[in-house]
Amino acid sequence: MTLAIELGWWIAPAAITAISYVVAFWSIPEPQPSSFLPDLGPAITGFINLSVATIISLVAWLVWSLLS
Incomplete structure (x- = not known):
């Protein structure tokens, strides 16, 4: 049995997926320390970033x- 993977046009959406997730993870801000409540801004921003990356993918x- 032979299995062959050809590099074709599927590499374009795979690259778009990889790039969008890297940008989404890279753009999540660091949480700011607070005295009483946790900083939920980065969690919400991260969720939105990953949701947008998923939609783009x-x-x-x-x-x-x-198209194929």
Whole structure:
């Protein structure tokens, strides 16, 4: 049995996925210390960033599947 993986146009949405998640993780701010309440801003920002990265990834794969 032979398994061959060809580098084709699937590499474009895979690269878009990787880049979008790297940018999403890279742009999460550091939490600021506070005396009483935890800083939820970075958690909310991280959730939004990862949600946008997921949507970008899904759109890229959808476009790839419709064009191929």
